[in-house]
Amino acid sequence: MGMTTGTTGPDGPRPGAKATRRRGAELHAALLSAAWDVLVEKGYSGFTYDAIAARAQTSRAVLYRRWPQRHLLLEEALRKAWAPVPLPDTGGLREDAIELLRSIAAARGTLMTVLMQNLADYYRESGNTLEDLREIIGAAHRERPFHALVERAVERGEIAAAPRNDRVLELPLDLLRQDMLMKGGAVPDHTLTEIIDEIWLPLLRR
Known part of the structure; x- marks a missing residue:
């Protein structure tokens, strides 16, 4: 579950980007931020694990472990935004x-x-x-x-x-x-x- 710094494209890390590790609260916040961005840009129809994982520069498994159902991730992203x-x-x-x-x-x-x-x-x-x-x-x-x-x-x-x-x-x-x-x-x-x-x-x- 890596991310890139300064070389990020709209669909995830660009080739050759330097990866850093995120854990705990930092990773959780990054996932929610990515979920919110996808929701704003694409609506619920585009609010998929694939799109959010790409935006967060991580894997679908990271999302599934925290939110086994899509609506749970949606609701937490909305709680944070409110x-x-x-x-x-x-x-x-x-x-x-x-x-x-x-x-x-x-x-x-x-x-x-x-x-x-x-x-x-x-x-x-x-x-x-x-x-x-x-x-x-x-x-x-x-x-x-x-x-x-x-x-x-x-x-x-x-x-x-x-x-x-x-x-x-x-x-x-x-x-x-x-x-x-x-x-x-x-x-x-x-x-x-x-x-x-x-x-x-x-x-x-x-």
Whole structure:
């Protein structure tokens, strides 16, 4: 299970390249990185052990030992890609909410495109939905940032404490996902501001 440095082609090491050894966490991270690159470029139909092994400059056996089924490798690659987005703390709810949407749009644009467009074959093959997959990779349970922003705003006295529906609290994320789907991942900044100023804040304060 070798790799090359500085002489790597799109399908693996080039002839004459100097090989180095990777083990443990370094190898594991390299495999997941290769899996993610293949998934982004080729979708689930091209997400094969052969393609990933070539990209990682290793053998199929190395992948099989860690992930005996392809969907297990897919799910771990998605878990790694779904990195937490830090909560902003500007001192105001509006500014926090807009900045949070910007951060999520920047960090998750490619990921959301993969989930909603590149995995059509996966959804057909597995029978899972996007929401099912979000549960599998743990995203559905980790993603409640707007709840936290509202709780902080209530503590500051910026808005009144009141029962609020979960759908209302996480509406900015739902609208962002919809725009990412319609626009292929890129969402203009003025759209993020409109989501907060014209839809979300009026709902919170009514």
